[in-house]
Amino acid sequence: MERHETAAGAPTAAGGTGMGRTAGAGLSVVAARPDAAGAGPAERFAATALAPAAASVAAAAALAERFAAADPAAADLLAATAFGAYGARHLGGAPRQAEPAPGTSWWHGPTAHHTTSPLFRPLGYRRIRREPAAAPARPTGGGRHRKPERPADDRSAGTGLRTAARLLMARPLVTADGPHGAALPLIRRHAEDLAERFATLLGYRLTLGPAHARLHKAPLPGRGLPGLDPAGYAALARALADPAAPAPAAVRALLDDWRPPAELAADLLTAPPLPAVGPEVAVRRLLAETPVVLLDDLAPAERAHLLDAAPAETERFADFLGLTAEIRAEGVALLDPADELTDLALPGPGTLAQAALLLAERLVEDLRPVDADTAPPAVLIPDALIDGTLGDITDDYGMSAGWDAGYLADLAAFRRDALDLLHRMGLAAPAGRNWLLRAPAARYAPPAATGPAVGSGRHSRPAAAVAAVSR
Known part of the structure; x- marks a missing residue:
């Protein structure tokens, strides 16, 4: 980002x-x-x-x-x-699989595909706002050295503060x-x-x-x-x-x-401006306010801090704001279990959110790096692949899902706004006149072994052409 x-x-x-x-x-x-x-x-x-x-x-x-x-x-x-x-802005949907081993890439880690895909949501879906769940109580043990349990009013105060x-x-x-x-x-x-x-x-x-x-x-x-x-x-x-x-x-x-x-x-x-801060606080601001923090986006001192202190930093946000963390090889994303602490919803209802999520899913299936050990934080998207993929999903879902007629009639505007949403959510980034697909997008795609064949839609580029560009 x-x-x-x-x-x-x-x-x-x-x-x-x-x-x-x-x-x-x-x-x-x-x-x-x-x-x-x-x-x-x-x-x-x-x-x-x-x-x-x-x-x-x-x-x-x-x-x-x-x-x-x-x-x-x-x-x-x-x-x-x-x-x-x-x-604040955070991604929605959390994988149901166990947290993977440290150093796992988003490209090959657990996905939230089955719980977030628009295919699994009714047309009239609306996110339900609810109070965030309190952080789970930590086991205290039963020995003579265990800490005393917090009184009920202390727990209530903590919930009110959060x-x-x-x-x-x-x-x-x-x-x-x-x-x-x-x-x-x-x-x-x-x-x-x-x-x-x-x-x-x-x-x-x-x-x-x-x-x-x-x-x-x-x-x-x-x-x-x-x-x-x-x-x-x-x-x-x-x-x-x-x-x-x-x-x-x-x-x-x-x-x-x-x-x-x-x-x-x-x-x-x-009001006077806020005072300048060091790399630790700068990283925390990005974690608290943005969907994804990639190591490659950070200044050297910020990157060093996040590499060294990611577990401790994410624990602070779990305690204060009830956010959970995905710590991956490429960076860190904080997620809201209540799926509400965000000014943009992805996954979410509506034409643009549904199309953007499907676009990211299919681009990952086409471009996901094969080698988990050398996977980059982002890959270049062939320009024609964007148009072809968007054409495919519009054919597949546009009419049946009741998507906005204006977008269906103007695919250039549809492409512009869908990519802009993916950019604002940290899943894609402009690179001159081209676009990059970022590793966190893979959390919304099926696992690598179960994806469909590349170039399966009538608008898609041939598989050989996509493979050549992705290399």
């Missing part, structure tokens, strides 16, 4: 650390009002004191100017830097009038522990005001706000400072969802 230096965090603002308290990274002094010196315990993790209206307007104007001058990719990155409001943490990872802006406002008391109850854990584990800053909670995330490329272009971002910045300012429909829809109170709007416009 595309990497960017800003994944490690924006540089610290001159003259300060961006933290309201020197005792711990990311812990902010709550100041829901200018005279917050006497704030109570529930307010001690709020945003910095409300900026005067003039300061917010000036900040909005400066930010809007930067957005307007940026290209789309730079605008997305600036939005992730300024707002940090993107949701529920609040998962919500903030999925919805970094929670407002009293927004769709998840009922969770504000839970977040407030665990504010101190949440702020400490987010700051220590990810270098994120949690702020809590009278009517909002905000988890300020670090910027990642490609994680801007959906539906907004540079002009839309500029309009959003102006609307945050002046709700009466004219704004396009996409911005109004976003503000209707956020429903930001005045103190949150000021925080979004004037």
Whole structure:
């Protein structure tokens, strides 16, 4: 997946650390009002004191100017830097087989094919949101040295902390009038522990005001706000400072969802950037926010840390967020057993998700490296194979599965959007004008020994041609 230096965090603002308290990274002094010196315990993790209206307007104007001058990719990155409001993203579906031996490649490891393929889902399938299961209790033994069992109220507190943490990872802006406002008391109850854990584990800053909670995330490329272009971002910045300012429909829809109170709007416009972090925290951010972390995508220091500390790092996320890990020769993916902690669903319902998954499955069957010991983290996809495979699956499933007629009539757009979804989920990557199929895609294909013959559809290239290119 595309990497960017800003994944490690924006540089610290001159003259300060961006933290309201020197005792711990990311812990902010709550100041829901200018005279917050006497704030109570529930307010001690709020945003910095409300900026005067003039300061917010000036900040909005400066930010809007930067957005307007940026290209789309730079605008997305600036939005992730300024707002940090993107949701976590993880792959769905977990293999039922036992975890393989260390060093196993995704190309030849356990697959989730039988539980995730669109062929095994009804047309009206919708993912069911449910509370995440609590982490399984560890055996304590029965000897005289065993640790005392945790009281029931301690276990309940741990579950509440995890529920609040998962919500903030999925919805970094929670407002009293927004769709998840009922969770504000839970977040407030665990504010101190949440702020400490987010700051220590990810270098994120949690702020809590009278009517909002905000988890300020670090910027990642490609994680801007959906539906907004540079002009839309500029309009959003102006609307945050002046709700009466004219704004396009996409911005109004976003503000209707956020429903930001005045103190949150000021925080979004004037909060200092997060301080820079080292390789350990940079790797954790990628694990927590992105579907797959490949070793080849990391800087040398980050790669060395993940190679050395992958089991320990994944255990931290299992404890804090209830995520499980696939540790493979090529890298690490964190999965959500509840299949919900993601802003994109793959596997998922709908034309694009189903077609993208089938495309990945068939490309793996055609291009999977034979030698497990020398399998690369990604292989080049012959361009004609993409078109042929997409044509095959459209013939096989398009009409019977009720796929979107617009896509069926415009295979160029279908190809573009299906590849884009695979890219955003870490299963494919652009390489100039070509595309690479990445090893984690194999977790959605049948095991190597059971795949069908190469080039079996009427649009597919002959097997000899595919074999020649894959070599």
